[in-house]
Amino acid sequence: MDSSYPKFTLGAVITAEQEDFFNQNGFIHFKRFIKPETVNDIIQASSLVQQKWIEKQQIKVNGIPIKYGKDLDGSTIVQRFAFINQHHPLFTELTLDPRFKTLLELIGPGARLGTSEKDGMVLNHYVNGPESKFTQMGWHTDGLRDIFQGTRLNPMLNVGIHLSHVKPENGGLRILPGTHNQSLYHMLFRKKYFLNTNADVNEVAIAPEAGDLTIHDGRLWHRVAQSTVTGEASRRRVIYLPIIAGKYEPKHEKSPTAFYQRFANLVK
Template identity: 50%
Template sequence: MIMKKWDSNFYLGDTLTQDQLRFFEKHGVIVFRNFLSQEKVQLYISEIKRLETLWLDEGRDKVNGIPLKFGKDEHGNKAIQRLCFTSLHSEPLRELLQDPRLTSLYELLSPYEGRIGENEKDGLVINNYINTPNSTFTQMGWHTDSPRDLFLGQKIMPMLNVGLHLDTCLFENGGLRVIPGTQNQNIIKLLFGKKYFVDNSDDKKEVGFDIYSGDLTVHDGRLWHRVKQSPLMGEASRRRVMYVPIITGKYKPKDEKSKTPFYHKFTSKVHH
């Protein structure tokens, strides 16, 4: 099957252009180039390493009720492959979420009022994908971000998932794949269109991008998407992506006393 690659020449300023709004409304996904400078990328990578070391030393296994995801690096050392609520524990990451360009993305949720979910859902998440024999996090099967709302007894509310990419991941090396336009699917297709997280198969309608270090991606929470496994191994396969949700609806902050949502017991078995 021939996989489709889309290019992007969009850049994010303090307001979105009509072209950007139209593109997102049609496809449910958009890529903005060079959102982060390489100095900032290096700063955030060092913060991630600092937090990982700290949390491993503390023996921490969850943050605000959300489990951390552990694996091993290429040397067989224990590693955290999914960190959450990171901006609550890092001044540079907290400042990043105050970047005014991020608030310009709220317009993509209009007429709903959007906000950055810094202490809601899983906060600022860091996914650290790497292909090693002992990695538990090399890919992620097809899913949308919406059923969490149903699990929590809420109706599905519009949301955006904003990805800040710290490593370059060219199209042929796997990475983010989406099925454009599926943000407008009906509830049956949203819930049953694919087997959540289990299905990693290629889809003739899916597209991907060349993603460069410093790029920012935005996708609608109702869009079918996955992370395709890298054909590379070891350090060459590493993809560090920070995700923060822009959400609508009732404010539901989490804290250290928050219970673990039961769907985490399910997803821990299928994120391979």
């Protein structure tokens, strides 16, 4: 489980070195995308959204189920916020950062931020405590949903903005480099979707600091490992925002819950 891969700095363009690394491995890690004070502001803003949703007893956002759980003190928390960019101006502002236009180069013409598609901007809040219900996620690819919905497999990248310092023992993202170039058969059957949470001898541990940005290809096999520590040291927050191409398919408040969302109960 290696985490000693190269890290880069995001500039005005994607360099040839960065593009080559991403094309070969299916992921890339940029250091210090946002400042520590911005990280703190984002966490505070998510707490306000959480309070509003708990008070309203909101179940879904644009057809996507909200995942609730328990904090270390037993209080109710939101552990997976979908479309959070539509529920607080700070998250809306974050999506307007001009550096995202640079990231679109990794797909090319027709690429866009999925602020109103898929699950929008998602904020995941993991904590490993006695009553936790969201501590890990089994192996999967993000492209599976297109197949379930009967559409062609469109280009998709998942952009992660990390709000916590993460060491391998804290759990977090694990990826299998190069699997974005696999056949459709291996994309479907290489592992048991979500049920398989076991470590893979070839996996790479993504170990960001708060404020870092990562990108992984939607066809890449990845999982979220459970923290081996408990309590406050296990707390991790990360934002994900898709870069997509293909037909524009926005979600709205009357959007149905998709078939693949049935797998949500397999995420613990």
